[in-house]
Amino acid sequence: MDNIKDIEPFLDTIGAVEGSAFSFDENAIKAEYAKQHKRRSNLVIKVLSIFGILFATFAFFGFLAILGIYESELGMLLLGSILIVLSLLLNIKFDTLIVDTFGASIYVLGIALVSFGLISFELHEDLTTFLIITIALCSLFVVQNYILSFISILIIASGFLVFIFSKDLFELLHFYTAFYALALAYCSFNEPQFFTSGLKVSKIYGPLRIGLIFSLLFGLVAVGNYRLAPMSQNLNWISSLVHISIILYLVGPITKTLGVDSKNTKIWIYTLTCLTLLPTLFAPSISGALLIVLLSFRVNHKTGLGIGIVALVYFVIQYYYDLNLTLLVKSILLFSSGVIFVLFYLFLIKKAPTNEKV
């Protein structure tokens, strides 16, 4: 809502539904609206700030490289630690835009310097990864700033990936994608729980959701590209099974929204969904991208939906390109599945001939 006055009738409606126990802090709501009004941003602004932070961090890297900081292990470690603490303190003390951007930039720089410093000290790489993940996790609990939290979530995911790749334990990627798919699904299905679990959890919900989407995508890219992660394709079903199970779970709320009551129709829908998803059992990146698309569409998360669609197109193309089959078999697979989808479409327009737009 653009006007705070509009919220008053809505608060009355909530009060009527919730009963006399419902209470709210009017001043706090007004303060939140004033803050939101002042700091309202859209996707363009968020992407712009990410790019700004990225370029600024590169420039600072250049500055430190010329100064020769990379020749001193202790210097990197100390400066990195100072920068991380400074960025967290700045974010706690000040709530201004310039501090947000500057803080995020020196946070990334700090994490990188600490990582380089620890590696230069010849500390075991597992311990280094563990320490970096811990720092990012602690930052997440200390500061709930959108960009900083988003970066921390990505650092944690990158830490897990570094662990998997450094040990050549590529099979663990299936557990990585399964974990992030479940986390994203939990986040998506339990949005009300996040909103009502206190200020910190509520604030972290936005960056957590988008961070989980990107973290899952990292895993899907790795699983879907055998050149990147050379591993047996025989275990691909582990990731896919989790994705497919979540999609099947999602079919329940979708049929409910569509008003499907008949048991027979539900059985048909579940059977067709299973049959449609079955070919993706050994293509976890496709089922994962489809999961992102469906989860994001359900909760009306446009950014997630856009990312999911682009990922789906990319993974489908990559899958068929890499598929170790003759072009004739690929052709039959694609053509037959295409015809099935067109039949689904015709069935849908016959059963529900409406003209609504998305």
Added chain:
Amino acid sequence: MSKINREDIQIISRCSNWSEKGVSKTLGDAVYANKPSWLAFLRLLFLGIGVSFTVAGIIFFFAYNWADLNKFVKLGLMEGLVLLVSLGAVFFRANPLIRKILLTAAAVLVGASLAVFGQIYQTGANAYDFFLAWVLFVTIWVCIARFAPLWVIYIALINTTVFLYADQVANDWSELFVINLLFIINLFFLVGFLLISKFNPERRFPTWSTHLLALAISVLGTLGVSMGIFEDPEPLFWALLILTGVTYGFGIWFALRAHNTFYLAIICFSIILIICALLLRASDGAGMFFIIGLFIIGSVTVLIKILMELQRKWTT
């Protein structure tokens, strides 16, 4: 009263004892996808996947074991397919979207049939004339289809043609000349799209297509001008600088009129990067890198602040 959104629900739940069940119901009623949205989404999803998979399947089929087929059969099959799909677009009158998607599929198949031609007569897979022919043969369809995805494919083909022509034939064209040319071509289409959208709202181009073109133009402008800064100035650099300056000027004017933060963001970010290139040209010492870092943070912050202010002004 305006409609309640996710941010409202989040704020109220933060500052009250609103129950989880109540929040869940409100999110379900006011924010989450409803029945018409799901139906429209599933229809688009099935149709999109269905048509693209079927077309891809057909292309893969013809790519298989090509050598065994007679060249006239190959060409005949491809042309027959183009004819079949385009006739489908002509006679399928029930749904305009399906007609447009069929025409797009036909346009892609033209490329496939030209590739077959190239394979038979060994004209080379990357030859610019392959893309040029593709562009020429689908031009009329692109104009009559009025379908943004087809336009985007068409513009991408034109860009590829120019790039390959410069790479394979016009060896005397400098990089800056190619960037100038691509800048002008994309700008021509962007201005055309915006003018059509303004004067003929029924044929309005979707925002994503104009934004994509504007992004391509700003990337070309930033790359070209930054490259020119680090090289010895030549007349083409000054031409690109003036062209970029005028385009950005009009872009800012248009963005302010159309209340569009996207154009403002990409133009200003491009200018920030060009200034960074200028600073780097002046000195590449440690101090300059530090100044550039601070400059980016300061300028991006100011830009975000201005964008937020404008957005607030435009939405109230």
